[in-house]
Amino acid sequence: MLEIRALIDSELLKVGDALPSERELCERFSTSRNTVREAMRMLKAYGVVEVRPKVGATIIDNRMARAFDLFSFNTIEISRKTFADIQGFRTLIEVNSVDAMFDNLTDDHLAALLAANAAMKSAQTIQEASEADFGFHISLVGILDNAALLELYRIMKPVIIGIMEKGKSRQDFRTSTFDQHQAVIDALSAHDRINYQYALQHHLTIGFDTFVEGP
Template identity: 60%
Template sequence: MVGQIRDLIAEKGLTVGDGLPTERDLCTQFNASRNTVREAMRILKAYGLVEVRPKIGATIADNRLARAFDLFSFNTMEVSRKTFSDVQAFRDLLEVGSAEQIMDRITDRDIADLYALNGKLAEGADIHVASEVDYDFHYRLISILGNDAILDVYKVMKPVILRIMQKGKTRRSYKTETFAEHQGVIDALAARDRLAFQYRLRAHLMIGFKNFSDEMEGAA
């Protein structure tokens, strides 16, 4: 759905300030449910591509750089539930949204590297080391795309991604639960099963939502 809306923006030549079709029109045009359209708009909003305002609707925006500095500030010591949701939606756009390209490009070497990285989670390292391994796993996954700009964005995101991972690992077993979730993602890749890959990766990204508070703590 996100890809379809982005294609629509490109096809119509929409620029900053231009309005998107209404939610109802998007449902009709793409034969999608209202919940599907709303989730796609939420992701695009988190990415900084659209703004949604009462009585005006969705318009094209270009505040991606400001959102990056806001979300991924090195001074932000804790992340709220809202920030968690925004960051993981951004990662969903990068990782899950690139499923087609990943499936087209992936090699046996890529799969072997991902299995090897995931194996390190079961080696008994502490939470900080395990979070670095977790980050490296996802970085290696998107490196399959061969897109340096995407990798640069992911590097900018690293401080807050690590904080999300570290917090999750205080509530869940990375040696068993995170390991098993990663393993399922790799198994789907090895089987070239795009739908299973998207389902398992999306579930993995959002599973820690309940671990985060409603308020920002220690904000910069």
């Protein structure tokens, strides 16, 4: 597979271009047909190529879709390691990007955060509250005006929602999270760097503690 990826790079092949035939690839890399087919199967799984009968392999770019599929297996129990990794990632983005948050912050951003938090408080179920909670954090990340980060959060949504639902099953999901979010909004509005980072880190840490403690 690595050799074929190197071939794509070296020949500057782009989306829509055809790869050499199976026989040509066997000759070029002095390998068996089974090896080439296995490499194609893996590239297809990663969303890099599409293989069709009588057409051969064509380069595509469905890597984001494949990553989304991976994170969509939210029926699998979330481990403590996964939880810690996801919360650590969120800390890097949401907590440590405080300076960029303040530079980009507008009244519209604050209004979106307030609306998402109000929706969470009025939610009737844990699932509804978790959707609104996710909307709050998407609005928070949106302040950074970075499309790639927003796409990553959307890809990770099933896992993040699973984490939120787990946390809300162990605390009052209408008031505790609402109050924590409100503290974040207040610090943002005041451009209070220390209180913003404290409030948001505290919020994420409480989520981890409720997960680790268990039922």
